Amino acid sequence: MSQTTQTDLIGFADVAERLPQLISKLPNILTGLKQAYIRTPKTPTGLGLAFERAVKRNPYGDALLFENQRYSYQELNNWANQIAHFYLSKGIKKGDVITVMIENRPELIVSVIALAKIGVTTALVNTSQTGKVLAHSINLVNPVAIIVGEECRAAVDAIRQDLNITQDRFHWFADQETFKQPGTAPQGFINLAEQIDSFPKFNPSTTHSVTGKDGLFYIYTSGTTGLPKAVIFTNSRWTLAYGTYGHILNLGEDDVMYCTLPLYHATGMVVCWCGVIAGGSALAIRRKFSTSSFWSDVKKFDASAIGYVGELCRYLIDAPPSELDRAHRVTKMIGNGMRPNIWGKFKQRFGIKEILELYASSEGNVGFSNIFNFDNTVGFSPTPYAIVQFDKDKNEPVRDSNGHCCKVKKGEVGLLIGKITSRSPFDGYTDPEKNKSVIMKDVFQKGDSYFITGDLVRDIGFRHAQFIDRLGDxxxxxxxxxxxxxxxxxxxxxxxxxxxxxxxxxxxxxxxxxxxxxxxxxxxxxxxxxxxxxxxxxxxxxxxxxxxxxxxxxxxxxxxxxxxxxxxxxxxxxxxxxxxxxxxxxxxxxxxxxxxxxxxxxxxxxxxxxxxx
The missing domain is CATH 3.30.300.30 (ANL, C-terminal domain)
Known part of the structure; x- marks a missing residue:
């Protein structure tokens, strides 16, 4: 975000004015916060359990829409259970890692649900990766198997000899509706759609053995060595997102979330989908974003909410006006990166009432969400954080005579840091050395620890912030x-x-x-x-x-x-x-x-x- 104005600054009166809008959401928000925060390290939790609860609430409602395919919660759950039982039969257990390399389509979603139910961490490889970078990403997390979509086969075949995976653990989904037609796997791959056919459809008991500390995803971020870093995303972090963003979005069983964002990123896979699961709603996905098809897809799927990043919004606002611009029932959107110079224009042109802009990172421990629906802000944060003065020339925070950091004043820009506590832990990277470089100690008093986000934000008051820029490489x-x-x-x-x-x-x-x-x-x-x-x-x-x-x-x-x-x-x-x-x-x-x-x-x-x- 660029320059702020006085109208962007937020005070108590501004928040009080917005409170009536929150009244209808409060029961749902309180339910979410209870699930997000009232739990112990041994409490069963996570994506698998939340999905099974959504199945109970809305078994015959739509869960997933893709092209001309449609899956109810019960159908998707049965399919995921067959995959889960297949892997259990192979001795795959909680704590193992399986790499999944499939583009946005049902086979990706069902694989994630299945692995979550047995406590396996899914390594969500970026489907654009090839060569040495792809081999590094896969080997980095020591997977016991890999599930490959036909559309990604060439990239995997090119580095197969470099992967530390046994030859009988290369699993395959044809690039078609494998729920009905499994297709034929090429030599060297096991056809997962065929293998699971004889396995039971009931929920595995393992779902209730998954706790917050167990890994759910590895999500990859850019590394300063030139190779991706794998960030562990635990079931606890997912439950926090589910209990906050998911319930704040306030979707219901007749809602449809349209998401064209790549599902190997947390914005699509976690933020958009957890709101859907929280509401027992439908997730409509597209393989890749298309400006020309966006609003026609929204109409086709009868979407009521959309997931976004800033670039997507810019492409849509740049497109020529169309009769489809308002021929839909979308009133809500969730994501990040909406620019101030198009925020108001976007709402006006497309009839959007609520932009749930948020700030979070795959590895970070601090998050903001626009719960009060203000313009030009990443929103409000309940987690402990600070915005401190930063010297760009020296590339380091400003310290006072006592060696402590200095907080910025309202309206000023500084470095965002998140306090590391038991309720806002730093789960970290796979490499302990990388963890050391992003933790700052003795920030305001001896013994405290903060996660360095590497992001400059503006303090606009009432625990709200505006994103300004990223630091580093x-x-x-x-x-x-x-x-x-x-x-x-x-x-x-x-x-x-x-x-x-x-x-x-x-x-x-x-x-x-x-x-x-x-x-x-x-x-x-x-x-x-x-x-x-x-x-x-x-x-x-x-x-x-x-x-x-x-x-x-x-x-x-x-x-x-x-x-x-x-x-x-x-x-x-x-x-x-x-x-x-x-x-x-x-x-x-x-x-x-x-x-x-x-x-x-x-x-x-x-x-x-x-x-x-």
Whole structure:
């Protein structure tokens, strides 16, 4: 988010004015909070148990919609139970890990339910990953098996010899409606849809042995080494989200949540779906987001709520007006990254009454949600946190003469940190060394511990905040976290490039930051027209689309600090503007297959929002 205004600041009177809106939600919110907070480490809890309770409440109501497929709660539960019993028969037990690599379709959802019921942690691999990055992600969590969707087979086959999984544990779902037609698995894979056919449909007893401390998901975030980090998402954290976000959304059995977000991310898999389970509602999913199909899908599924990230909202607001803009019953949306400059326009154009913007991270212990339905805020947080002064030049929090951090005043921007307590623990990464780097001690008094979110936010009062920016070597583009080191490694492999420094730059009217690489060439080399095309092909082959650098800057030498750290602040500030540097600047324009030189006309078009990056 950008600049705030006085109208964004929130006081007691503003909150009191909104209280009547909460009255109808209170019983549901209180039920959720009871489930979220009143439990012991040994209390049975988690996704599997919550789903079984939803089945009891609404057995014949729609649970999952996809294309022309429709599954009731009972049908989906029976299917998941067969998968669960199959894995139990193979000796798979609580605490094991199984990697699931399937795009947004019913087989992904049912696999997650099944594994949750037996206490297995599902490793939700990003389906865009390939090569060394994919092999690293899978091996990192030591899975005992892998479930592969046919659409991801090529990526898995390419690294199969590098995986530490026995050959008889490569399981398969054909890319079709396997609930009715199992299809035929290729050599080297076991057809899961065929295998489960003879297994019972009743609930396994293991569901009641799963407790909060047990792992539910591994969700991957960008790592500073250039390789993804696996974050453990426990059943306790899921139950917290279910009891808060899930119940605040206040869905019912006639509601339908339309979600096009990738389900290997927590916004889709946790935030959107837990609201559905809490209400015994239906989840309608699409394989990948499509601007042109969005509102027609909403109408087709009769959706009443949608899941979003900021980029999705920008694509929708940029689309030409249509008669479908309000030909729906959507009044609620939940997600993150809604920009202030389109917040009001979006509500007005599409008839949205409630934007449940939230702030959370896969690894973090602090969360905000827009429970009071204010504009331009990530909302309110009941968890203990602080927003502290941060020195961008030194890249560290400001400390007073006693060595303690200093909180910002209302209206000011600072670093968000979450206090680590028994009720807001830090579950951490798989690598203990990474855990140390994100924990700050003796913040306000000796012995206290806080999780460093790496995010700058503005304190707007009454425990509300606005998201401002991310720190460090990760930036967000197209709703995804991009690891600068990963991109630097790939870009540097191009034969003519000696070194690459990658960072995010802001493009007017877009969300997040687009990737830019400052590169140096081998002595005597220059980039030809053939290179400008070949680089795009190589980068697209080895990187997800969102990680391919949009801009290149050709430098004579890379400027570093005395400790050999890249001087990225100056590069970010100069960005892609020819007026700020004499270096050659290149851009990959939308739908083009080669980089071209940045000129005055291109800059003018970028400023006028003529390109849809």
């Amino acid at each position: 990760t930036f967000r583009w197209k709703g995804e976290n991009v690891s600068t080191t990963e991109v630097e490694n790939i870009v540097s492999e191009y034969p003519k490039i000696t070194e690459a420094v990658v960072y995010g730059v802001e493009i007017p009217n877009t969300n997040g930051r687009a990737g830019m690489a400052a590169i140096t060439l081998h002595e005597g080399e220059c980039l030809t027209d053939e290179d400008l095309q070949q680089m795009v092909a190589e980068f697209k082959k080895q990187l997800p689309a969102y990680a391919v650098p949009v801009f290149l800057r050709i430098q004579q030498a890379v400027e570093t600090t005395g400790t050999f750290k890249y001087q990225k602040n100056k590069l970010k500030e100069q960005a892609f503007y020819p007026s700020k540097t004499s270096d050659r600047l290149l851009v990959l324009l939308p739908s083009k297959t080669a980089y071209c030189d940045v000129n005055a006309e291109i800059i003018a078009n970028i400023e006028a929002y003529q390109y849809r990056f």
